[in-house]
Amino acid sequence: MNANDIRRIILEEIRSEQLTPEEGYELLSAFSEAHHALPETNDSPKSDISKDIxxxxxxxxxxxxxxxxxxxENLIHGVDSITEVPIEHWNVPQHEGYKKWAGLLDTTDHFDPLFFKISPNEAECMDPQQRLFLEEAWRAFEDAGYSASSLSGTNCGVFAGVLSNGYEQNLKKIGKEMGSNVLTGVGSAYLPGRVSYFLNLLGPNMAIDTACSSSLVAVHQACQSLRIGECEMALAGGVNVLVSPDLHNMANDGGMLAKNGRCKTFDNSADGFVPGEAVCAIVLKPLMKAIEDKDYIYGVIKGSGINQDGKTNGMTAPSSHSQSRLQNQVYEKFNLNPSHISYVEAHGTGTKLGDPIEVSALSQTFKNYTSNTGYCAIGSIKTNIGHTLAAAGIVSLIKVILCMKHKTLVPSLHYTLENEHLNLKHTPFYVNSKTKHWAKQGILxxxxxxxxxxxSGTNCHVVVQEWESN
Incomplete structure (x- = not known):
């Protein structure tokens, strides 16, 4: 009987109420301490369940x-959801070249303000990012099985990745008076604040802006808050809505956009990203508490961390060294072994030099633990829906959780010829370009x-594991 079997037996006894959660926690903690002193074997990762979320x-x-x-359904069928931007979407005369393409949400202008006890006049001044996040927060709690009445007065935190999108300029164009409703309607802090206000949540509440890593940083901050007991449950999420062509203009000036509107991550023809919209939210709870409360568990966050690049070749230039340093810190702090990781959802913006920097960092980290090559799949959802900016990290996390739920790896699109700077055959990674069964590594x-x-230089790395209930 190995370490995983023992942990599984303890968890099963907690679920069947043969052990109280407190007794189970003590047993697991004692077992973890004893197990950490033993030599590590390939089939027994030495993680600490008390830190699991x-x-x-x-x-x-x-x-x-x-x-x-x-x-x-779109992921398993390899659907590319990038479309031409309708002329009426931004109410400008025409879209040419780089402005033609985006990954767009449907009906971002639909909202029932009275359901959320918001006056129609106030709702008109609300950035659609606020409206959408409020709706998806409600649905996430609903999916977790929690009603508004059961949440009211609880120590539940809200953490949201969000960037300013300039919606106030749209309001000015239509002659909207710049009053208090606009102040609360466009300020980033009010986006998570509306969730806590509407549901009467008393835990920590914060909007997080670290550019493209914002929503995954929000997940990390939520996990940290849960681990130290700052809150007992948390909502983490991210949102990005393109309310004007300004982002396209600025990104194009920086040479960041793909000419044909396709994100060709890891491919030799990679030439940039295409902007996309998304809004997502997840509900988190310490694993031991979720077991005690008999919650449905989609997956388990085993570890997470953040750091900053510091000084690089330019403020917007990624650092392979800093990314690898962060990854090693996460694996060491949470006693994780990357040789047990069989899939990496990469940031993967689809640039000729950015993708190799990311793969180089991951390769260096993994090689500190294993010399095996070609065993770990890698991909990016940006090839399906574009770069959703502040929402990108949590979109990637949700993709991974869905893959675990269905025990299936889905294709990373637009991959024909490997980026000449990658040299994947000498790394642990291969680009997964087809739908296939996600095989387990032995019993792991x-x-x-x-x-x-x-x-802006903020990196985030998260490790997630499937939940085995039997």
Whole structure:
């Protein structure tokens, strides 16, 4: 009988109420301490369950998919959800070249303010990012099985990745008076604040802006808050809505956009990203508490961390060294072994030099633990729906959790010829370009990493594992 078997028996006795959660926790902690002193074997990762965070609710809207079920159907069938931007979307005369393409949500202008006890006049001044996040937060709690009345007055935190999108400029164009409703309607802090206000949640509440890594940083901050007992349950999420062509203009000036509107991650023709919209939220709880409360568990966050690049070749230039340093810190702190990771959801923006920097960092980290090559799949959902900016990290996490739920790896699109700077045959990685069964490594639960980095230099790395209830 190995370490995993013993942990599984203890967890099963907690679920069947043969042990109280407190007794089970003491046994698991004692076992972890004893097990850490033993030599590590390939089939017995030495993780500490007391730090594990359960994902117990999920909701989201994505380009071409109004919910996670439709997103999954698109992923397994390799659907590219990038479309031409309708002329009326931004109310400008025409879209040419780089402005033609985006991953867009449907009906971002639909909202029932009275349901959320918001006056129609106030709702008109609300950035659609606020409206959408409020709706998906409600749906995530609903998916987790928690009603508004059961949440009211609880120590539940809200953490949201969000960037300012300039919606106030749209309001000015239509002659909207810049009053208090606009102040609360466009300020980033009010986006998570509305969730806590509406549901009477008393835990920590914060909007997080680390550019492209914002929502995965929000997940990390939520996990940290749960681990230290700052809150007992948390909602983490991210949102990005393109309310004008300004982002396209600025990103194009920086040479960041793909000319044909396709994110060709890891491919030799990679030439940039295409912007996308999404809004997502997940509900988190310490694993031991989720087991005690008999919550449905989608997956388990085993470890997470953040750091900053510091000084690089330029403020927007990613650092392979800093990314690898962070990854090693996460694996060491949470006693994780990347040789047990069989899938990595990469940041993967699809640039000729950015993708190799990310793969180089991951390769260096993994090689500190294993010399095996070609055993770990890698991909990016940006090839399906574009780069959803502040929502990108949590979109990637949701993709991984869905893959675990269905025990299936889905294709990373637009991959024909390997980027000449990657040299994947000498790394642990291969680009997964087809739908296939996600095989386990022996008896080990399926384990994946999500990598994210922001244009301002903030990196985030999260490791998630499937939940085996039997």
């Amino acid at each position: 359960a994902v117990i609710g999920i909701s989201g809207r994505f380009p071409g998919a109004p919910n996670i079920n439709d997103l999954w 639960p399926r384990t994946a990493a999500i990598n994210s980095f922001g244009l």
